[in-house]
Amino acid sequence: MNPLDPEPKDVIEDRKGQAVEEPPVREIPDQDLATRKPPKKNPFLFFVWLAFFLTFALIIWGYSGSMLQFMRKAAEDKPFLQVTNRQMSVFLWQFPNLLRQNVKSRGDYLTGFDLENRVGIKAGYADQRVIAPPEVLFLYHTWDRLIKEEYTQRIISKQDFFEFLVQSPEWLPEKWSEAPPEYTAMVKSLDISPQQDLSQLSKQALPLEVRLAYQGWKNFFEEGDLINIFSITYGDLKKFLGGHPHYARNYWINLVKKDYPNYLKTFTSGSYKDEDKVPPQEIPPFVKVALFNMIQAEKKL
Structure with missing residues (x-):
């Protein structure tokens, strides 16, 4: 630096030689920007939003519950x-x-x-x-x-009926809220009743539901082996369908064709002889059992 040069000035001169004042220096506060705290949030706004969401959730929950109850009630009201x-x-x-x-x-x-x-x-x-x-x-x-009403009545042994009630206690009058009074009285006096064949009782004393339940129980537990080897002729089938027309092919083929596509097919076509045996693949269990009961009823068994 040349000692003869003029000392630097505290102001800046413009081109015309006039002094230009520098802008004042802004003082920095004691707390700089890095240490400043953000402005406080309003807690009231949080509670407003919380209340809104809770109200919305309660509305959805209440609506869902009402819909489920409505759907359940609608389903229960369907006879199906x-x-x-x-x-x-x-x-x-x-x-x-x-x-x-x-x-x-x-x-x-x-x-x-x-x-x-x-x-x-x-x-x-x-x-x-x-x-x-x-x-x-x-x-x-x-x-x-x-076909429920197309029921073939067989003998109902009093002794067997006692065993039926032991194995199927839901048919005891005290376990059946809709049991007719006549049925209740019959069961209570069964041990002293002289009646040995209960099938002769009235439909009030021995309702159809109980007769069907008893016969189904007997078929399953006592006669299952006999039914499995039981064979049927077309003559038997013709006689059976004469008294039980609602077992015919046209009533059931759409319901059983998956397992029995040939359900009573030969009989329906008419190409058979009465003494010929009906093929097992043409007779599902419910028809075979009904035919068995018809034959047993004829034999008074």
């Missing part, structure tokens, strides 16, 4: 679903292939029926609504509408 385990049990004796023990998938299938201890209804479940898939319920209603 108004089937009890007791009613289904009578049907299952005619369709033993649908028993809980005889199907592969048992999770939500006939949960009111016992699986391990016995073939039948669980204690206390008889008059509860049955849990069954739609196709089984549809088959039940078809059976109930068409």
Whole structure:
């Protein structure tokens, strides 16, 4: 630096030589920007949003609950679903292939029926609504509408009926809320009754449901082996269908064609002789059992 040069000035001169003042220096506060705290949030706003979301959630929950209740009530009001385990049990004796023990998938299938201890209804479940898939319920209603009344009455031994009540206690009057008074009186006096063939009793003293349940129980537990080897001629089938017309092919083929596509096919075609045997693949269990009962009734067995 040259000592003869003029000392630097504290101001800046413009080109005309006039001094230009520098802008004042802004003082920095004691707390710089890095240490400043953000402005405080309003806690009231948080509670407003919280109340909004809670109200919205309650509305959704209430609406969902109402819809579920409405759907459950609507389902329960449908006659299609108004089937009890007791009613289904009578049907299952005619369709033993649908028993809980005889199907592969048992999770939500006939949960009111016992699986391990016995073939039948669980204690206390008889008059509860049955849990069954739609196709089984549809088959039940078809059976109930068409062939339930086409019942072949056989002898009902008093001794066998006692055993039936022991193994199927849901048919005891005290376990059946809708038991007719006449049936209750009959069961209470059964041990001293001189009547040996209970099939001669009135329909009030021995309702159709009980007759069907007894006969199904007897077919399954006492006559199963006989039914398995039982063979049928076309003459027997012709006689049977004459008194039980609703077993005909046209009523059932759409329901059983998966397992029995040839259901009564030869008989319907007319190409048979009365003495010929009906092929097993043309007769499902419910028809075979009904035919067996007809033959046994003729023999008074």
